[in-house]
Amino acid sequence: MTERSHEPIVQVRNLRKTFVHGGEDVIALDDVDLDVAAGEYVSLMGPSGSGKSTLLYILAGIDRATSGECWVLDHNLSELTEDELSEWRNEHIGFIFQSFNLIPVLTAFENVEMPLLLTGLSKRERAEHVRTALEIVGLADRMSHYPRQLSGGQEQRVAIARALITDPNMILADEPTGDLDAHSAEEVLTILRKLNQDFGKTVIMVTHDPKASTFATITHHLDKGKLLP
Amino acid sequence: MSFGRFIWRNAFRNKRRTGLTMLSIGFSLFLLMALLTFMGQLLNPVSEADSALRLIVSPATSLADLMPIAYRDRIKRVPHVEHVTTLQWFNGIYKDPDYQFANFATDPEEIFEVYVDQEIGAREKAAFIAERRGTVASTALANRFNWKVGDPITLKGTIFPVDLDLVLVGTFTDPLSQELLYFHYDYLNEAMDNLNLIGAFAVRGSSVDSIPGIAEAIDSQFRNSASETKTETEKAFVLGFVSMLGNIQGIIASIAGVVVFTMLLVAVSTMGMAVRERAREVAILKTIGYSRSTILALVVGEAVFIALVGAALGVTLGESLRLVDLNIMTQGFITRYSPDPETYAAVLGTGIGIGLISGFFPAWHSVNLTVTSAMRGLH
Numbered sequence A: 001m002t003e004r005s006h007e008p009i010v011q012v013r014n015l016r017k018t019f020v021h022g023g024e025d026v027i028a029l030d031d032v033d034l035d036v037a038a039g040e041y042v043s044l045m046g047p048s049g050s051g052k053s054t055l056l057y058i059l060a061g062i063d064r065a066t067s068g069e070c071w072v073l074d075h076n077l078s079e080l081t082e083d084e085l086s087e088w089r090n091e092h093i094g095f096i097f098q099s100f101n102l103i104p105v106l107t108a109f110e111n112v113e114m115p116l117l118l119t120g121l122s123k124r125e126r127a128e129h130v131r132t133a134l135e136i137v138g139l140a141d142r143m144s145h146y147p148r149q150l151s152g153g154q155e156q157r158v159a160i161a162r163a164l165i166t167d168p169n170m171i172l173a174d175e176p177t178g179d180l181d182a183h184s185a186e187e188v189l190t191i192l193r194k195l196n197q198d199f200g201k202t203v204i205m206v207t208h209d210p211k212a213s214t215f216a217t218i219t220h221h222l223d224k225g226k227l228l229p
Numbered sequence B: 001m002s003f004g005r006f007i008w009r010n011a012f013r014n015k016r017r018t019g020l021t022m023l024s025i026g027f028s029l030f031l032l033m034a035l036l037t038f039m040g041q042l043l044n045p046v047s048e049a050d051s052a053l054r055l056i057v058s059p060a061t062s063l064a065d066l067m068p069i070a071y072r073d074r075i076k077r078v079p080h081v082e083h084v085t086t087l088q089w090f091n092g093i094y095k096d097p098d099y100q101f102a103n104f105a106t107d108p109e110e111i112f113e114v115y116v117d118q119e120i121g122a123r124e125k126a127a128f129i130a131e132r133r134g135t136v137a138s139t140a141l142a143n144r145f146n147w148k149v150g151d152p153i154t155l156k157g158t159i160f161p162v163d164l165d166l167v168l169v170g171t172f173t174d175p176l177s178q179e180l181l182y183f184h185y186d187y188l189n190e191a192m193d194n195l196n197l198i199g200a201f202a203v204r205g206s207s208v209d210s211i212p213g214i215a216e217a218i219d220s221q222f223r224n225s226a227s228e229t230k231t232e233t234e235k236a237f238v239l240g241f242v243s244m245l246g247n248i249q250g251i252i253a254s255i256a257g258v259v260v261f262t263m264l265l266v267a268v269s270t271m272g273m274a275v276r277e278r279a280r281e282v283a284i285l286k287t288i289g290y291s292r293s294t295i296l297a298l299v300v301g302e303a304v305f306i307a308l309v310g311a312a313l314g315v316t317l318g319e320s321l322r323l324v325d326l327n328i329m330t331q332g333f334i335t336r337y338s339p340d341p342e343t344y345a346a347v348l349g350t351g352i353g354i355g356l357i358s359g360f361f362p363a364w365h366s367v368n369l370t371v372t373s374a375m376r377g378l379h
């Protein structure tokens, strides 16, 4: 529906990330340059330990780069404070982990509603948004179910609903289908593609699965912290 | 969904653990409540405004010593003294040594003039004055033994080697519901072959301002005599009595301290456990935009909520003490359960403090864990 514009939504330059592990520096990202245009569906692939999750966390403002620049949605993330980053994430970023996305003591409805508690929306408005989001992922009939009453695929779809509830510009997913069977994986990938194509969301998805990456408009490869050309 | 509901859900995710925490906080705060209340009562035994007008004259040497009864008339002549009564602790045994209650030899005409907050009917007072062997009991005491006017009451002497055959002629009310029995000093004195000695006088002054002057005037009158006196306000006198029991305040304070500290350890360790298991959920809250301070507030709020339920439980348990007769259970040591507002505030404050502390440390640890570490299970 929305026209794909080509202004960059992500601009990464000379990005480095090192972890100190057992007294030694581990280089997780090594001089990464990356541009992502608004409306793209990016697939990030690479062997285990190549730095895919690390890059995604930095793009989401969850983790900070050791050096280099990371512009996302016209913000230089390294210049934002923790609190500014939180607010920015709430507004602009939807994030999906591989597993353990949901809070077990809350229903599907309540899990999806959580990000909205930080906004000024009324209870009624929140309920409407949550219903719409759960409809998009095909779980309108599971609203009052707790995570333990849902299948792995359904849990991931609830997580997607929560990721899109604040109508963010970008949806980041770290191996969203890594724990799922082929059928559930297909459902999740289809929904992500719908969000990209029908709702114009920029999607960046880390995956190990070559089939999953066929859903993307572009695939990047990481190896040992370096982005392959 | 609201933050309040979120806190509620989290608090009760492990119902048994939360229930046990609430119970242990409840019982500890109940203990604290009771200790503070009874300490307050021991250290502040006479709450009536009337008490400020009373002085107790006793021998300067020791409470066990006696003074000449002739002092009574000399004390009466001291300026601003309105009434003087003898007050002799008899410590007599009624039937069974376990039936303890306070019994005093006193002056029937004067005792209710000095203790005007103890009320007796005019006819009963007249009967008390008229009957040499007459005795009057506080209603609390009369009710305990189901005494009726005309009942004979024999007190076996312990300090004094005489037994007294008394007859109940009336009852009086005591504002603190103490168990008290009064009888004629003259009757005791006669039984003691006119010993003409006395352990204490109770004096009523004309105004609060005159009290220090009266005390000084009485004591200087008998200074350098064979038996010097020590005149104190009633409150000071009773506190002197309490201090003979040892450093009660210190003992009670240290017990209360241990109770609070133990409860704090329990609360900190259970909250720590509860929050540690949620490291991933905290990471998710951060990811969806919750700031560290919001998460901190949610966890601390949960701990304070649990502690407050515990505090409510403790206070309720305390209130149930109003239903039992402490006066009998403690043989008059503690007359009733009546905490002052400061005690309620102190217990509630302790509860809130425990919640804040037990919630803050685990919460602080978990919000400072990075999302990457939490999601990797590195906590």
Ligand SMILES: Nc1ncnc2c1ncn2[C@@H]1O[C@H](COP(=O)(O)OP(=O)(O)OP(=O)(O)O)[C@@H](O)[C@H]1O
Pocket (backbone or CB within 6 Å): A019, A020, A021, A026, A027, A028, A046, A047, A048, A049, A050, A051, A052, A053, A054, A055, B372, B373, B376
């Ligand atoms: N918090 C951390 N502490 C120490 N080392 C870390 C941390 N996070 C990542 N690393 C290291 O950084 C490197 C990249 O890790 P990352 O998780 O980004 O890889 P990945 O490509 O997502 O791997 P996988 O496919 O297994 O998820 C690895 O060597 C990893 O051990």
Ligand SMILES: [Mg+2]
Pocket (backbone or CB within 6 Å): A052, A053, A054, A174
């Ligand atoms: Mg990874």
